[in-house]
Amino acid sequence: MSQRPDDTAAATGEFLHDVLLDPARHTPDHPAVVEPAATGAPTVTTYAELTATVNAHAATLRALELAPGTRVLLEAELGAESIAVLLACSRAGLTFVPVSPETPPDRLRTLIDTARPALHVRAATGERTDLPATLGTARFGDGELTVERAPAATARRRHVPCVADPAYIVFTSGTTGRPKGVVMSHRAVTAFYRGMLAHRIAAPGDRVAGTSPLHFDFSLLTLGLALGSGAALVPVPQRLVRWPRHFLRALRDTNATQVTGVPSVWRQVLRHEADRLSELAHLRGVLFCGEEFPLPELRRLQELRPGMRIVNCYGATESMAATFEDVPEPLPADLERLSIGHAHPGAELLLRDGDGALVDAPGTPGEMLLRSPALFSGYWDDPEATRAALVPDPLCPESGQVVLRTGDLAVRGEKGELYFLGRTDSQVQINGNRVELGEVERRLTGHPAVTAAAALRLPLPDGGGCLAAFVVTDPSGGARQPSRPGAAEAAPGEDIAATLRDFCARTLPGYMVPAELRVVDALPVTGNGKVDREALAASVAGPA
Numbered sequence: 001m002s003q004r005p006d007d008t009a010a011a012t013g014e015f016l017h018d019v020l021l022d023p024a025r026h027t028p029d030h031p032a033v034v035e036p037a038a039t040g041a042p043t044v045t046t047y048a049e050l051t052a053t054v055n056a057h058a059a060t061l062r063a064l065e066l067a068p069g070t071r072v073l074l075e076a077e078l079g080a081e082s083i084a085v086l087l088a089c090s091r092a093g094l095t096f097v098p099v100s101p102e103t104p105p106d107r108l109r110t111l112i113d114t115a116r117p118a119l120h121v122r123a124a125t126g127e128r129t130d131l132p133a134t135l136g137t138a139r140f141g142d143g144e145l146t147v148e149r150a151p152a153a154t155a156r157r158r159h160v161p162c163v164a165d166p167a168y169i170v171f172t173s174g175t176t177g178r179p180k181g182v183v184m185s186h187r188a189v190t191a192f193y194r195g196m197l198a199h200r201i202a203a204p205g206d207r208v209a210g211t212s213p214l215h216f217d218f219s220l221l222t223l224g225l226a227l228g229s230g231a232a233l234v235p236v237p238q239r240l241v242r243w244p245r246h247f248l249r250a251l252r253d254t255n256a257t258q259v260t261g262v263p264s265v266w267r268q269v270l271r272h273e274a275d276r277l278s279e280l281a282h283l284r285g286v287l288f289c290g291e292e293f294p295l296p297e298l299r300r301l302q303e304l305r306p307g308m309r310i311v312n313c314y315g316a317t318e319s320m321a322a323t324f325e326d327v328p329e330p331l332p333a334d335l336e337r338l339s340i341g342h343a344h345p346g347a348e349l350l351l352r353d354g355d356g357a358l359v360d361a362p363g364t365p366g367e368m369l370l371r372s373p374a375l376f377s378g379y380w381d382d383p384e385a386t387r388a389a390l391v392p393d394p395l396c397p398e399s400g401q402v403v404l405r406t407g408d409l410a411v412r413g414e415k416g417e418l419y420f421l422g423r424t425d426s427q428v429q430i431n432g433n434r435v436e437l438g439e440v441e442r443r444l445t446g447h448p449a450v451t452a453a454a455a456l457r458l459p460l461p462d463g464g465g466c467l468a469a470f471v472v473t474d475p476s477g478g479a480r481q482p483s484r485p486g487a488a489e490a491a492p493g494e495d496i497a498a499t500l501r502d503f504c505a506r507t508l509p510g511y512m513v514p515a516e517l518r519v520v521d522a523l524p525v526t527g528n529g530k531v532d533r534e535a536l537a538a539s540v541a542g543p544a
């Protein structure tokens with residue numbers, strides 16, 4: 001009988017836990033997770049402690065004799081304990097499905113019916129009830145993973161975990177209301193981590209604060225950025241992210257050196273806690289993703305933190321992300337839009353125009369297609385949607401290789417760098433004219449009195465649609481220097497809506513001047529922290 005090959009990562013390829021626990025081999029006593037405490041010192045978990053807990057949980061999971069690839073529903077906030085559970089799933093060959101503890105019962109039931117997990121895992125303090133009797137249940141806490149109701153053992157057709165197996169499935173709110181499960185294999189996630197780590201954004205000794213909830217894959221990017229770099233993750237609970245003063249105190253108390261998050265996590269901090277932000281001693285980097293960072297807010301962030309590295313991270317859940325581009329410091333006064341740079345090492349972004357022809361010339365817009373080893377396996381139980389997203393490589397369709405249709409428009413600059421133009425579906429028709437909503441938003445934030453803006457097509461009772469815009473204004477009423485020479489100042493007391501419509505009319509065609517323009521205190525955000533345009537449209541529609 002030949003000797004079984006040594007089943008190290010070298011032989012099997014890297015699993016998620018191989019990459020994230022690797023620092024335990026060299027720096028076991030370094031902090032892996034630093035959790036802010038309501039009062040007193042943060043809670044520190046070292047790499048050795050994390051690894052020991054992962055191994056103990058993995059033994060508990062293996063004892064359930066579930067086949068590789070079986071799903072485990074993980075209902076938790078991001079923290080050392082939930083990270084130990086998800087890494088134990090990885091070590092036991094199981095697929096974790098992160099869900100928010102705030103998930104309504106009906107949606108949780110839909111996710112269970114869709115993903116068919118064998119086990120539901122929640123914190124010891126979790127209050128979830130009415131789980132199906134067929135579903136195994138377990139709780140984690142104080143370093144323990146306790147199975148309350150053992151799952152029915154699956155008919156084991158498999159015995160060997162494989163890096164092509166799903167590491168996790170992230171369910172996003174599909175446009176049709178049916179949850180869309182993005183299936184990410186170990187091979188895809190670890191390939192993405194290797195591409196991201198090549199940008200050297202974090203290093204051992206860093207403390208990377210994450211502000212996204214566990215069920216949003218941005219948290220998994222941050223986990224890989226921190227632990228893959230041998231740094232420590234600082235998971236900031238949602239209850240603190242929502243309050244600027246508490247958010248900054250958590251960053252201060254944990255000596256956070258980097259912060260990742262969607263742009264909106266900074267909005268209230270910039271408006272209400274500018275001084276405390278400028279006083280943070282250790283903060284030296286910010287990474288944002290998910291949507292464009294309004295330039296006035298970015299300028300303000302740079303003013304308050306001179307010399308800080310700010311990384312614009314673009315990408316979709318279907319590949320976790322794709323590009324990491326440093327924001328120029330300071331932002332040029334005449335900058336129209338940020339670059340998203342080039343795909344991370346090992347990946348490539350192509351542009352394809354409306355006729356399907358590949359475009360490379362600077363200035364020619366096209367839809368981005370992503371070639372990458374980090375592409376998702378497909379949408380769970382939805383082969384049609386998968387075929388629409390993973391399309392034959394336009395350069396060699398015979399090969400069977402596929403690329404990801406991002407659904408995003410971009411244009412190349414003179415050096416081949418890419419500029420995000422918006423979603424292909426954010427091109428709306430206003431009275432027969434095509435309008436790129438991002439262009440209207442960028443014009444509005446070019447006015448000194450505006451710090452953030454959102455534009456949308458507002459359906460009208462007659463079936464048509466008008467262009468509406470919602471702006472957040474600078475409390476000092478435009479005291480900032482005009483973002484570009486000639487920008488109109490908002491005269492005190494003057495109707496800001498009329499001023500802004502006139503400001504748009506100077507450079508945009510009439511159909512791109514918002515017919516409806518409202519000033520709001522804040523832009524509403526979705527559960528993932530992105531601007532919630534549906535809520536804005538509803539605010540205008542209002543009660544009939």
Ligand SMILES: Nc1ncnc2c1ncn2[C@@H]1O[C@H](COS(=O)(=O)NC(=O)C[C@H](N)c2ccccc2)[C@@H](O)[C@H]1O
Pocket residue numbers: 172217218221288289290291292293312313314315316317318320321322340406407408420422423
């Ligand atoms: N830096 C950007 N500028 C501008 N538009 C953007 C940008 N990053 C995304 N987007 C937009 O957001 C879409 C992806 O939305 S998503 O599928 O819900 N996923 C996310 O937003 C999070 C995403 N998985 C992620 C996780 C971790 C790091 C980076 C990105 C992209 O297709 C873009 O339209």
